[in-house]
Amino acid sequence: MTELAERPAAAAESAPASLVDLLDRLLGTGVVLAGDVTISLAGVDLVQVRLQALISTVREESAR
Amino acid sequence: MTAQATYLYAVIRPLPRGALDDLTGISGARVRTVERDGIGCVVSTVSLTEFGERELAANLNELTWLERVAREHDAVVRAAAQLTTTAPLRMATVCRDDAAALAKLAELGDRTRAVLQRLDGRIEWGVKAFAVTRPAPVPAAAGAVSGADYLRRRKQESTERQQADAAAAEQAAAVYAALADESVAGCRHRAQDRQLTGVEEPMLLNAAFLVEHSSAQRFANAVDELAARYPALRLERTGPWPPYSFASLDPS
Numbered sequence: 001m002t003e004l005a006e007r008p009a010a011a012a013e014s015a016p017a018s019l020v021d022l023l024d025r026l027l028g029t030g031v032v033l034a035g036d037v038t039i040s041l042a043g044v045d046l047v048q049v050r051l052q053a054l055i056s057t058v059r060e061e062s063a064r
Numbered sequence: 065m066t067a068q069a070t071y072l073y074a075v076i077r078p079l080p081r082g083a084l085d086d087l088t089g090i091s092g093a094r095v096r097t098v099e100r101d102g103i104g105c106v107v108s109t110v111s112l113t114e115f116g117e118r119e120l121a122a123n124l125n126e127l128t129w130l131e132r133v134a135r136e137h138d139a140v141v142r143a144a145a146q147l148t149t150t151a152p153l154r155m156a157t158v159c160r161d162d163a164a165a166l167a168k169l170a171e172l173g174d175r176t177r178a179v180l181q182r183l184d185g186r187i188e189w190g191v192k193a194f195a196v197t198r199p200a201p202v203p204a205a206a207g208a209v210s211g212a213d214y215l216r217r218r219k220q221e222s223t224e225r226q227q228a229d230a231a232a233a234e235q236a237a238a239v240y241a242a243l244a245d246e247s248v249a250g251c252r253h254r255a256q257d258r259q260l261t262g263v264e265e266p267m268l269l270n271a272a273f274l275v276e277h278s279s280a281q282r283f284a285n286a287v288d289e290l291a292a293r294y295p296a297l298r299l300e301r302t303g304p305w306p307p308y309s310f311a312s313l314d315p316s
Contacts, residue, residue, distance in 0.1 A: 017302065020260045021190060022134050024253045024270065025308035026155040 067112040070159045073140045074306075075151040075169065075176050077184075078104035087143050090136045095143075100166045103176050106144050107165060115158050124156075141306045145187075151179045151311040175313045183307045186248060186274050190302035191287060192256075193236040193269035195229070196295070228296070235294045236268035246286045247273035251309045265298065272309035280304065 071090055078099045087095040089108035097104050113119055123129045137155050144150045159165040169176060209217075244250035255267040275283045284301065291299040 016135075017138065017305075018261075019131050019134065020256050021302055022138055023130075024256070025152075025272075025305065026134050026137060028253060 067116070068109050068161075069112055069115055070107050070162050070165050071110040071115065072153050072157045072159060072165055073106040073108070073137060074144050074153055075180065075311075076104040076106055076144055077149045077180055078102065079144075079148050083147055084140075084143065087140060089140045090133055095140055098162050098166055100170055101173075103169055103180075104148075105165055105169055106140060106150075107162065108140075110158065115156070120156065120158075138306075141308075145306040149180050149184050150306055151176070151183055152306050152308050153311075172313065179311060179313060183274075183310065185277050186307060186310075187277055187280065188303060188305040188307045188309055189247075189273050189275055189280075189283060189287075190305060191239070191243060191269070191271050191273065192267055192300045192302070193239055194263060194265035194267055194298045194300070195232045196298050197265050232296050233268055235297055239290050239294065239297065239299065240269055240271050242290055243271070243273055243283070243286060246279075246283055247275045249274040249310055253309070268297070272305070274307055274310045 071093075073089065073095075076097070079097055084095045084097060084106065089095045090110055091114060093108040093110065095106060095108045097106055099105070114123065123133075134155060141150060141152045159168060240250060240252065250271055250273045253270040253272065255270050258264060258266060261267065273283070287299055287301050291297070
């Protein structure tokens with residue numbers, strides 16, 4: 001998990017975003033275009049559920 | 065021929081034709097913009113062998129795939145945000161084709177306009193607060209200690225720790241309130257697990273703030289002042305971000 005480590009604050013503005021920070025935003029926020037246009041059977045929401053489940057799983061495993 | 069679909073990155077105020085031509089998106093695809101009724105959308109073509117229902121489900125379980133796509137998505141959104149007001153879409157928003165994407169945008173109509181208006185001239189900053197690690201308790205003086213003394217000391221240590229935790233949580237809440245006052249809007253993400261952050265100290269606040277471009281320095285100063293005021297916290301500022309946390313069609 002070291003690749004997920006935070007950068008020191010001093011470097012925050014030039015360093016690439018940490019994956020965890022990025023996923024907080026890409027999975028938890030943003031305009032949601034759910035509905036019939038999505039190609040998946042149950043639409044974007046299903047994708048979101050899966051992603052959230054993935055993150056929860058990673059978190060739970062890590063917490064052990 | 066491989067079946068294809070349209071991946072949507074962000075809703076934007078329209079750009080001049082070709083403004084994003086040099087940009088590559090997910091899996092190296094060329095990025096395009098589509099537009100209708102004064103609302104633009106940044107898109108690229110993806111293959112259903114990667115983004116089809118079953119394939120996507122499998123890919124999402126691959127952390128390396130997830131990270132690559134997240135970073136490719138982010139790079140496109142950032143490039144667009146450099147040029148125009150940009151409301152990022154959630155990752156993995158996929159439509160059958162460009163026409164379907166445009167139809168969906170048209171359906172949302174004024175709500176997309178309202179989001180863009182809310183984001184004009186504004187950027188996002190992240191601020192996290194960690195509880196500063198307390199020094200380990202001083203070990204007991206050498207020599208015999210009665211059981212009652214030992215238990216009393218343990219109880220006192222536990223009480224002190226709880227009081228310190230409560231005080232730190234209160235300070236983190238005060239930081240959020242102060243920065244919400246300094247910004248257009250604030251939002252709290254869930255605190256990140258320490259195993260994911262790689263930081264030993266517990267995270268007490270994982271917040272995002274929408275800030276006017278012109279107030280970026282003032283906001284940074286406010287964070288520095290709060291860091292000085294609350295030494296029990298370590299504050300970390302990230303950004304500037306495209307306004308991911310504030311691109312909601314239904315702002316609360």
